[in-house]
Amino acid sequence: MNDNDRKPMRKTTAAPCDIFEEGGKIMLRLDMPGVTKESLSIHVENDELQISGKRDAVAAGAGRYLVREIPDRDFYQAYTLDATIDRDKIEAELVNGQLIIALSLKESEKPRKIEVVART
Amino acid sequence: MAIMKRPTDVYDPFRELRVLQNEINDLFNFDRFPGTAGLFDRSFSPALDVTESEDAYTVRAELPGLSEKDLDVSIASNVLTIRGEKKEDKERKNGKVYRRETWSGSFQRTLPLPLSVDAGNVKADLKDGVLTLVLPKREEAKPKQITVKAK
Numbered sequence: 001m002n003d004n005d006r007k008p009m010r011k012t013t014a015a016p017c018d019i020f021e022e023g024g025k026i027m028l029r030l031d032m033p034g035v036t037k038e039s040l041s042i043h044v045e046n047d048e049l050q051i052s053g054k055r056d057a058v059a060a061g062a063g064r065y066l067v068r069e070i071p072d073r074d075f076y077q078a079y080t081l082d083a084t085i086d087r088d089k090i091e092a093e094l095v096n097g098q099l100i101i102a103l104s105l106k107e108s109e110k111p112r113k114i115e116v117v118a119r120t
Numbered sequence: 121m122a123i124m125k126r127p128t129d130v131y132d133p134f135r136e137l138r139v140l141q142n143e144i145n146d147l148f149n150f151d152r153f154p155g156t157a158g159l160f161d162r163s164f165s166p167a168l169d170v171t172e173s174e175d176a177y178t179v180r181a182e183l184p185g186l187s188e189k190d191l192d193v194s195i196a197s198n199v200l201t202i203r204g205e206k207k208e209d210k211e212r213k214n215g216k217v218y219r220r221e222t223w224s225g226s227f228q229r230t231l232p233l234p235l236s237v238d239a240g241n242v243k244a245d246l247k248d249g250v251l252t253l254v255l256p257k258r259e260e261a262k263p264k265q266i267t268v269k270a271k
Contacts, residue, residue, distance in 0.1 A: 017221050018219060018220050018221060019217070019219040020217040020218060021215040021217075030222075031222045032249070033182035033183065033249035033250050034182065034248055036248055063172045063174070063178070064172055065169065066170040066171065066172055066177075067168055067170035068170075069168050069169060070168070070182055094248075095185075096185055096186060096187055096248070096249050097182075097185065097248045098185040098249065
């Protein structure tokens with residue numbers, strides 16, 4: 001049994017997420033305040049994109065709480081990827097507590113222009 | 121509560137009822153953050169934690185997506201005000217939006233401070249979307265240990 005097993009599991013919640021198209025890519029923008037690059041992990045398993053981030057707990061010795069509104073929960077959410085998403089071209093970026101994931105479409109799914117050849 | 125204008129559909133008079141039902145269901149859906157529209161727009165005031173230790177008060181606020189330029193923190197007559205604006209992206213308006221759960225707009229939170237706070241030495245730090253303010257206590261307000269001498 002390692003250290004991790006002994007720790008009580010923290011509850012998780014899904015981070016608020018915006019999904020939109022930008023420049024032919026599908027973008028996911030998640031609000032994950034308090035999550036650092038080290039405590040964030042993104043996995044693609046089968047058809048699932050799993051995003052989990054640990055909200056860093058208040059440093060020990062911070063004292064007693066007078067107001068407590070920030071939920072003591074980690075972030076976890078899984079999204080299903082459909083067949084049009086290229087699994088090898090997923091980029092992620094963490095800026096000011098916002099995680100931005102760019103999902104590219106497969107080359108075969110992109111709109112194509114068919115050239116018309118005029119024969120005389 | 122936000123005043124929202126929805127297009128009314130004359131062919132579906134029960135639409136409003138279904139919308140209300142969905143919003144009420146959303147209230148009991150503890151798995152997710154509440155949406156930013158409808159019955160819930162509490163997300164517009166960012167969550168705060170205030171802790172007290174022996175020599176300082178610490179205020180933490182969750183402000184994802186804000187940079188220090190968007191923030192204005194001030195203390196006037198022992199009232200702390202955190203004000204800011206989370207700007208919506210312009211380019212997002214042009215593209216197709218599939219889902220929107222995050223909030224944007226301006227907010228303000230005020231917090232009355234105890235008299236023991238030394239307002240001149242406040243430190244503010246914004247990192248990973250969390251604003252941390254350290255408000256030290258005045259020297260005379262800190263607890264002092266009195267040693268008892270035995271004779």
